[in-house]
Amino acid sequence: MKLPLGFYIDQNTLDIAKNLIGKVLYSNINNTLTSGIITETEAYCGIEDKACHSYGNRKTQRTKVMFLKGGVAYVYICYGLHYLFNVVTQKENIPHAVLIRAIKPLDGIEHIIKRRKKNELYPDICKGPGVMSQGMGITKQLNAQSLIGKTIWIEDNNIKISKIFQSERIGIDYAKEYAKKPWRFFVS
DNA sequence: TTCCCGATTTACT
């Protein structure tokens, strides 16, 4: 079952990040269906969070998507060459998001392998936010698109997760005291 | 318009 809009706006962002673990991310791009179990996420909590693009209520051409009502995709380019995929959460004008950092491939594995320019499947083929997007075929074209639509969406397929771990977020040393917040969720 | 740097990955040493 596709996650309803309420999933993205009726619970706090940390719970959303945690609850996304074990859900299944789908993309249908140019009639190519791929999916994977979400295994790693990070919460970015808006204007107070120094690691968040919308910190200090910064609203620009890039970050304006985070200010939309939850349930849309926020995709941006990092280091000039990687697409990072986020789920926008909360009501309009509360600019929170959850970064999807890793998946375990499920459907369309041969397409995922091809997009990753590899010859075979291996455990970490979609571990890391940039390579996750590459494997799923996510580009800026998906920016601001609905997560309840036909191109990109998330389902609850009742997959059981043994234990969810929690840690500091990756790659945000500049965020001072917020760099230490345990807002990353993952399975082993 | 200039300048700095990033929610990363990969290939080396």
Add this chain to the structure above:
DNA sequence: GTAAATCGGGAAA
């Protein structure tokens, strides 16, 4: 462990 790849966003000039 270190460095290169690569470029748009955002702040400052």
